[in-house]
Amino acid sequence: MTRVTDLPEWQALAEHALTARSVHLRELFAADAERFARFSREVNGLLFDFSRQRVQERTLELLLALAHARGLRARIDAMFSGERINQTEQRAALHIALRNRADRPILVDGQDVMPQVRASLEQMRDFVDGVHAGRIRGHTGKTFTDVVNIGIGGSDLGIVMATEALAHLRHRDLRLHCVSNIDGVQLADTLEQVDPARTLFVVCSKTFGTLETLTNARLARQWVVDHLGEEAPARHFAAVSTNAQAMDAFLIPPQNRFAMWDWVGGRYSVWSAVGLSVALALGMDRFEQMLEGGYDMDEHFRTAPFERNLPVLMGLLGVWNRNFLGLDSLAILPYDQRLHRFPAYLQQLEMESNGKRVTLDGQAVDWDTCGVIWGEPGSNAQHSFFQLLHQGTARVALDFLAPVNASNPYQSQQNLALANCFAQAQAFAFGQTEDQVRQDLAAKGLPPSEIERLVPHKVHPGNRPSSLLLFRRLDPKTLGRLIALYEHKVFTQSVIWGINAFDQWGVELGKKLADSLAPAVQNPAEAKDVDAGLKGLFEYVARWRT
Numbered sequence: 132m133t134r135v136t137d138l139p140e141w142q143a144l145a146e147h148a149l150t151a152r153s154v155h156l157r158e159l160f161a162a163d164a165e166r167f168a169r170f171s172r173e174v175n176g177l178l179f180d181f182s183r184q185r186v187q188e189r190t191l192e193l194l195l196a197l198a199h200a201r202g203l204r205a206r207i208d209a210m211f212s213g214e215r216i217n218q219t220e221q222r223a224a225l226h227i228a229l230r231n232r233a234d235r236p237i238l239v240d241g242q243d244v245m246p247q248v249r250a251s252l253e254q255m256r257d258f259v260d261g262v263h264a265g266r267i268r269g270h271t272g273k274t275f276t277d278v279v280n281i282g283i284g285g286s287d288l289g290i291v292m293a294t295e296a297l298a299h300l301r302h303r304d305l306r307l308h309c310v311s312n313i314d315g316v317q318l319a320d321t322l323e324q325v326d327p328a329r330t331l332f333v334v335c336s337k338t339f340g341t342l343e344t345l346t347n348a349r350l351a352r353q354w355v356v357d358h359l360g361e362e363a364p365a366r367h368f369a370a371v372s373t374n375a376q377a378m379d380a381f382l383i384p385p386q387n388r389f390a391m392w393d394w395v396g397g398r399y400s401v402w403s404a405v406g407l408s409v410a411l412a413l414g415m416d417r418f419e420q421m422l423e424g425g426y427d428m429d430e431h432f433r434t435a436p437f438e439r440n441l442p443v444l445m446g447l448l449g450v451w452n453r454n455f456l457g458l459d460s461l462a463i464l465p466y467d468q469r470l471h472r473f474p475a476y477l478q479q480l481e482m483e484s485n486g487k488r489v490t491l492d493g494q495a496v497d498w499d500t501c502g503v504i505w506g507e508p509g510s511n512a513q514h515s516f517f518q519l520l521h522q523g524t525a526r527v528a529l530d531f532l533a534p535v536n537a538s539n540p541y542q543s544q545q546n547l548a549l550a551n552c553f554a555q556a557q558a559f560a561f562g563q564t565e566d567q568v569r570q571d572l573a574a575k576g577l578p579p580s581e582i583e584r585l586v587p588h589k590v591h592p593g594n595r596p597s598s599l600l601l602f603r604r605l606d607p608k609t610l611g612r613l614i615a616l617y618e619h620k621v622f623t624q625s626v627i628w629g630i631n632a633f634d635q636w637g638v639e640l641g642k643k644l645a646d647s648l649a650p651a652v653q654n655p656a657e658a659k660d661v662d663a664g665l666k667g668l669f670e671y672v673a674r675w676r677t
């Protein structure tokens with residue numbers, strides 16, 4: 132495989148960057164009254180405004196040429212046609228099949244996966260409707276008032292993010308709780324709030340072998356047994372997994388089991404039966420609207436020319452910022468509190484997918500891959516870390532997201548959120564020059580000596596690149612489009628960087644070590660053959676354990 136840095140298209144970008152890097156966004160806007168029209172695209176109700184990215188027409192041309200040279204079109208086709216593009220695990224990556232709303236078959240090894248996908252959706256609908264209608268009840272015959280999703284990573288983050296994002300559409304009589312962490316805090320807090328006779332647990336785990344999930348699930352099961360008896364869990368537990376044997380061992384009855392397939396990556400799985408808790412919280416119709424939104428974006432990604440293709444453009448702009456402007460992190464800034472877990476969701480999606488240091492054929496990369504993804508909703512973020520973004524030495528690329536219409540009764544407040552969002556995008560782009568600061572302070576009547584003392588502190592250099600995703604309102608379809616947009620952006624970047632976006636070996640080592648250390652933490656006397664660092668820690672554990 133050609134190393135991306137050896138491609139003439141990459142080298143042309145590197146050369147272009149030598150001059151482009153010193154051009155300020157102020158100059159780019161001053162030179163082009165059409166800049167917004169030139170550098171924004173509207174697709175499926177999403178406006179992608181990248182006019183505040185530090186790009187010129189030439190930059191875009193070169194980035195698009197790089198995408199073609201890297202064979203992006205063929206890679207997209209390979210993904211959609213079910214090829215085993217996850218080469219290290221020899222698996223297809225077919226989250227797109229989960230939201231395929233057309234009749235088009237999707238083949239893995241010559242077999243159409245769509246009948247299984249449709250059957251799973253039907254099973255979900257029956258189950259969700261049954262719980263909502265009170266046909267499916269607990270062991271004592273009472274209807275369910277609470278659902279507890281037990282899962283972690285991809286078996287948790289999408290569920291939390293989507294149900295928070297669409298909290299205004301939640302079913303009124305069914306509360307959702309999510310338990311993921313190993314430390315027992317969430318589980319204990321949740322069990323305190325719920326009635327065992329009216330609580331349904333959904334154990335979500337692709338592998339059904341994840342320590343956190345199994346530990347929490349076993350404890351929850353015991354809690355149900357303690358309150359309702361040995362027979363009760365059969366009516367209080369459902370599970371989603373690829374691992375039928377482990378579901379057997381957990382005594383999950385057949386009607387409460389939901390399948391997953393190895394061609395769905397954990398972080399891409401909210402579209403599968405992993406979304407059962409989403410559907411329980413919002414209703415199956417809304418869950419399917421989310422799938423429709425995802426499908427819209429899939430069709431766009433699959434068919435639109437690259438110059439109008441949102442995920443491709445977004446991915447390429449990320450490459451430009453990361454590899455040619457040297458920005459090593461991306462802040463996700465939704466101006467809608469409902470999206471407060473969107474940055475966390477994207478952390479797994481982007482960093483677990485593209486946090487890689489070798490190419491598909493196992494060669495070490497000598498170019499940067501995924502940077503650090505982080506973020507918080509505006510306007511809260513403005514009052515915490517924006518200072519650093521405006522005037523600090525770290526350089527960060529920014530994604531703003533905002534709905535025009537509120538999902539709450541206070542539209543005037545969403546208008547203020549939007550005003551803040553636009554204002555920040557402007558401030559990051561244009562900053563505030565020394566002259567502007569001087570004029571400002573002089574207008575306030577400050578003496579010249581005081582003005583000069585303050586000028587350096589008040590200058591905002593600007594030229595901080597950002598994109599803005601603007602949409603009408605946060606509804607299930609829009610959320611589906613947004614998630615799929617970022618998924619395909621990640622895929623686009625993986626193709627440019629020549630890495631596998633669909634494995635995650637980097638999380639295994641820590642898990643293995645934790646397993647081996649667990650007995651010694653339970654009983655520090657068992658800590659034998661450990662190095663000085665661990666020995667010291669175990670001594671403290673022993674001394675401080677009450």
Ligand code: F6P
Pocket residue numbers: 283284285286335336337338339340341344397398483635638
């Ligand atoms: O530790 C990382 C990971 O493997 C993620 O990729 C995955 O989403 C998560 O753990 C949970 O895995 P599972 O769904 O198999 O419990």
